[in-house]
Amino acid sequence: xxxxxxxxxxxxxxxxxxxxIWWAGAxxxxxxxxxxxxxxxxxxxxxxxxxxxxxxGGAPVRVGIIGFGIRGEQLCRSLGFATKxxxxxxxxxxxxxxxxxxxxxxxxxxxxxxxxxxxxxxxDVRAQxxxxxxxxxEQPVKxxxxxQEMIRxxxxxxxIIATPDHWHAPMAIDALENNVHVYIxxxxxxxxxxxxxxxxxxxxxKARLMVGHQHRxxxxxxxxxxxVTKNTLGHISMxxxxxxxxxxxxxxxxxxxxxxxxxxxxxxxxLGSAPKIPFNKNHFFRWRKWWAYGSGLSGDxxxxxxxxxxxxxxxxxPKSISASGxxxxxxxxxxxxxxxxxxxxxxxxxIGNSQGKGKEKGMTFIYSATLGNSxxxxxxxxxxxxxxxxxxxxxxxxxGGSSKYAKMLEAHTMKPSTPIYQYxxxxxxxxxxxSATSQYFADKGLMWTYIDGAxxxxxxxxxxxxxxxxxxxxxxxxxxxxxxEEAITAHMTGLSWKLGRRIDWDRETETxxxxxxxxFDAVLLGSVLY
Amino acid sequence: xTIPKKTWELKDSIVLLxxxxxxxxxxEGIIKLYxxxxxxxxxxxxxxxxxxxxxxxxxxxxxxxxxxxxxxxxLIIVGLTLTLGFFEKTGAFIGMGLLALYYLAHPSFPWLAxxxxxxxxxxxxxxxxxxxxxxxxxxxxxxxxxxxxxxFGDKKKTLNTTTL
Numbered sequence: 262x263x264x265x266x267x268x269x270x271x272x273x274x275x276x277x278x279x280x281x282i283w284w285a286g287a288x289x290x291x292x293x294x295x296x297x298x299x300x301x302x303x304x305x306x307x308x309x310x311x312x313x314x315x316x317x318g319g320a321p322v323r324v325g326i327i328g329f330g331i332r333g334e335q336l337c338r339s340l341g342f343a344t345k346x347x348x349x350x351x352x353x354x355x356x357x358x359x360x361x362x363x364x365x366x367x368x369x370x371x372x373x374x375x376x377x378x379x380x381x382x383x384x385d386v387r388a389q390x391x392x393x394x395x396x397x398x399e400q401p402v403k404x405x406x407x408x409q410e411m412i413r414x415x416x417x418x419x420x421i422i423a424t425p426d427h428w429h430a431p432m433a434i435d436a437l438e439n440n441v442h443v444y445i446x447x448x449x450x451x452x453x454x455x456x457x458x459x460x461x462x463x464x465x466x467k468a469r470l471m472v473g474h475q476h477r478x479x480x481x482x483x484x485x486x487x488x489v490t491k492n493t494l495g496h497i498s499m500x501x502x503x504x505x506x507x508x509x510x511x512x513x514x515x516x517x518x519x520x521x522x523x524x525x526x527x528x529x530x531x532l533g534s535a536p537k538i539p540f541n542k543n544h545f546f547r548w549r550k551w552w553a554y555g556s557g558l559s560g561d562x563x564x565x566x567x568x569x570x571x572x573x574x575x576x577x578x579p580k581s582i583s584a585s586g587x588x589x590x591x592x593x594x595x596x597x598x599x600x601x602x603x604x605x606x607x608x609x610x611x612i613g614n615s616q617g618k619g620k621e622k623g624m625t626f627i628y629s630a631t632l633g634n635s636x637x638x639x640x641x642x643x644x645x646x647x648x649x650x651x652x653x654x655x656x657x658x659x660x661g662g663s664s665k666y667a668k669m670l671e672a673h674t675m676k677p678s679t680p681i682y683q684y685x686x687x688x689x690x691x692x693x694x695x696s697a698t699s700q701y702f703a704d705k706g707l708m709w710t711y712i713d714g715a716x717x718x719x720x721x722x723x724x725x726x727x728x729x730x731x732x733x734x735x736x737x738x739x740x741x742x743x744x745x746e747e748a749i750t751a752h753m754t755g756l757s758w759k760l761g762r763r764i765d766w767d768r769e770t771e772t773x774x775x776x777x778x779x780x781f782d783a784v785l786l787g788s789v790l791y
Numbered sequence: 792x793t794i795p796k797k798t799w800e801l802k803d804s805i806v807l808l809x810x811x812x813x814x815x816x817x818x819e820g821i822i823k824l825y826x827x828x829x830x831x832x833x834x835x836x837x838x839x840x841x842x843x844x845x846x847x848x849x850x851x852x853x854x855x856x857x858x859x860x861x862x863x864x865x866l867i868i869v870g871l872t873l874t875l876g877f878f879e880k881t882g883a884f885i886g887m888g889l890l891a892l893y894y895l896a897h898p899s900f901p902w903l904a905x906x907x908x909x910x911x912x913x914x915x916x917x918x919x920x921x922x923x924x925x926x927x928x929x930x931x932x933x934x935x936x937x938x939x940x941x942x943f944g945d946k947k948k949t950l951n952t953t954t955l
Contacts, residue, residue: 271940273876275810282814282874286821294826359844362941 296674304682306488312317314729317374322728325379326418327408327432328424331385331515332446336393336421336473339720342377343367344394367698370721374729380418381405383527384545386520408432408528412439419468419731422446424716425554427534430455437466442731444724446473447568448560448751449744452782453773456748462490463741471727471737474568478722481655484684485573485642490612493657493682495665496576497623502566503638504558504630512591512599512632513561515547515597527769544596548594550790552755557597558630559584559754564747566628567605571746572738573651574612578746579605584757596788599632603754609621616645616664627755647681657682749773752785759784806937809873809928813920816886817870823863830859838896839903846896866888873928876938883929892924 264272324340326333334344343351351364380391380402388404396402405411408428412420412435419442423434430450433443437459449472450456460568463470476482488494496537521542528540535553548554549561570576586601605626613621629638642649646663650656659666661677669675723739729738753764753773765774773781798897832855837848849858865885872882899905899912899919908916936939 268941270935272876272939275813275938278814279809279817279874280869282817283821286818287825290825293826364836637895 270613297332300669300674300681302460304493305491306484306682306684314725315733317404317725317728317732319732320376321374321375321376322731323378323416323418325381325411325420326377326391326410327381327420328428329380329382329391330423333382333387333421333423334409336423336444336720336724337377337391338367339378339724340375340377340421341373342395343370344390346390346394347414349715355406360531365719370718371725372720374732375728377402377415378754379403379405379411380410381408383530384521385525386518398590406527410786412436412441418442419420419444419727425531425548426556426560427554430459431533433470434459434462437462437470440466440468443470444470444473444727445470445744447564447747448556448631449748450752451556451560452785453749453752454782456745456752460741460745469727469730469737470741470744471723471730472739472747473720473743474565474572474739474747475720475723476565476569477572477738478719478726479653481651481653482569482572485649485651485655486720488649488655488657488682488714489573489612489642493647494642494649495646495660495663496616497610497612497644498624499643499644500574500624500626500641500645501638502570502626502628502640504562504566504628504632505635505638506632511635512594513547513555514591514593517546518710519546524533535741550591550593550597552596552786553598555756556751557595558586558599558601558632559603559758560751562580562630563603563754564602564688564751566640567626567750568739568743569651569742569749570626570642573642574610576607576610576624576626578749578766579607579753579770580609580768581606581763582750582753582757583763584754585761588604588629590631598758601630601754601758603757605754606748634647653685655682655684656680668764752781755785756781759787802803802933802936805927805931806876806933808877808924809876809933811926812886812924813870813873813875813882813923815870816866817874820863820866820870824867829863830855834896837906838897839906840895840900842895853896860887861920876894876934877943878941879932879934879938880929883925887922887929890918890925891925894918898924902933 326337329337337343338347349417351361351367354361355364357722377391378400380388381404382391383386392402392404403414403416405414408420411417412432420432420436421444422429422436422445424432426448429445429448430452433449434455437444448630450459451527489497509515517756523540526540528545531545532538542778544551544554546725549557555561582603582605584601584603588595588597588599588702590599605628607624607626609622610624611622640651642651645660647660650658657674657680659670659677659681661670663670666675666681670677675681681735726735726737726771729735749766753766756773757764760776762776769776775781816828818878832850835846835850835855835858849855851954869882869886873886894916897908899904899908899914899916901913905912910917935944
């Protein structure tokens with residue numbers, strides 16, 4: 262075969278083109294991968310995976326549920342017990358929409374070594390639902406009329422308290438004094454005085470206390486802790502957290518059961534320490550709207566945001582709190598505010614810094630909430646060197662004025678508009694300097710929201726940690742110290758809003774600084790604004 | 792007197808088209824080959840339109856590794872065959888298949904929200920146009936004229952397209 266010069270040129274002409282493309286693609290990929298590796302090494306952030314707990318061995322933990330309302334039902338489900346009505350509804354939902362995965366998620370949840378043996382609820386319909394759904398021949402569920410009878414029955418080792426706020430402390434204290442383990446919903450207490458009594462009871466008791474801030478199990482928060490500890494953000498001077506809701510359920514206007522009446526509800530027991538008023542279904546089902554039983558935004562939702570950050574920053578109780586707000590979106594007889602801003606001062610807060618001396622102390626924590634708008638405002642931690650957005654995912658942007666990253670910013674290997682780190686518990690690889698595309702998909706919640714193909718329920722993880730604490734003596738991430746800080750912060754906020762003035766904390770004596778002629782607990786429980 | 796030779800013919804334009812499309816495929820494939828973190832997960836997970844369930848199923852733990860590997864290999868094969876000019880019909884055919892999948896995962900139907908696209912489209916988008924361009928390459932092979940096939944191909948199958 263004889264090739265002419267023309268044959269050679271036209272035959273092999275594609276080779277240099279293909280070679281050039283290969284080289285260009287490879288070198289660009291390798292270069293950006295190198296830059297990313299370098300940056301990641303420098304940041305040295307270790308995304309944490311879920312903690313390995315020893316198996317919960319021995320006989321199943323015998324648990325009683327006190328309060329089977331909305332949250333009580335969710336807690337039971339996380340424990341592995343779903344009502345027949347819920348299972349039917351989810352089955353129907355899944356048949357209608359194959360992407361509805363609530364039932365599949367529930368079924369794929371690991372089984373906990375636990376028996377649900379008792380229920381205490383002042384509403385007959387709910388108590389009966391527990392008995393009907395969870396009783397089996399080998400393990401019938403027994404109903405107790407009062408929590409005291411349940412705690413003293415010898416039939417339960419542990420109780421879950423998911424009642425209105427004003428019942429939290431009395432029940433928890435009674436259980437702990439009888440060495441019955443407690444899982445208690447937030448806010449931990451309803452008054453300042455009982456917060457101290459509960460702390461004492463927990464410290465004296467052989468039983469374990471867990472406060473229901475389940476987000477402590479969220480993997481991104483554990484990673485955030487690592488980020489902050491390694492001083493990636495620099496000195497954090499401001500934290501912003503928010504609640505935005507705009508629906509009936511979010512404003513605590515829950516459904517009223519058609520079978521609710523004076524015969525089916527033990528009204529006296531519901532009221533407990535609350536002012537004696539005639540039977541009122543509205544108060545019974547929508548108790549979160551009144552200070553007599555609940556604590557509104559400061560106890561119900563601020564506590565979540567406060568504890569989320571307390572688990573990352575470990576900042577403790579603020580030195581002072583100033584709150585403002587009002588009842589602006591739901592003028593329906595409630596006396597808790599539906600718009601609330603709380604500024605918490607931490608003048609001594611420090612995590613070290615990257616700047617000169619004298620620039621490393623002090624932080625304001627802002628909590629801003631409305632029940633009249635649902636635009637999603639993210640949680641943001643603002644440091645001298647970087648900003649972190651914290652949710653289920655975690656994103657860090659370098660700051661244009663950073664001292665720590667000044668050189669890289671100057672060399673344009675870092676840009677304030679491009680995240681330097683993005684973490685999602687579902688991802689195999691942390692995505693430093695993500696592309697606009699993957700950023701977009703991540704923002705849409707399409708990427709990495711699943712771990713091993715299954716959604717993981719943080720309440721399940723939190724309960725498992727509690728059960729492991731009971732059986733194996735392992736550490737609890739949200740015990741009495743965390744609960745005490747959360748409860749005091751909530752009460753200080755409520756007081757500040759009601760009194761219209763700043764409330765100060767005395768760290769030495771661990772008390773709220775008194776104000777002349779003011780009984781804090783009377784203010785907290787009362788419906789009057791001062 | 793000699794007849795002036797036509798300097799740029801249709802087949803030259805088609806060679807240029809073939810090389811540009813090959814270029815595009817090859818670069819996309821190489822970028823992915825050298826980036827260990829690349830995955831088609833996001834593109835597939837956000838799929839829209841009538842074939843959404845199929846694309847979503849591809850994102851499962853067991854499938855995604857295969858999907859990523861096959862996609863990368865196919866991109867590189869198409870890129871090499873079209874730039875170098877050998878087995879170009881196979882290359883053009885695989886290219887059409889890939890582009891059809893890309894189009895169907897995110898079809899430019901007016902009743903679907905446009906996800907992450909530059910420009911505005913009404914049924915026709917760039918994937919669809921490139922797909923048809925591959926169809927032209929498939930019907931109008933040029934590797935015997937410019938490409939490795941000129942040196943190693945079967946000379947009997949001479950280019951009959953010059954008579955077009």
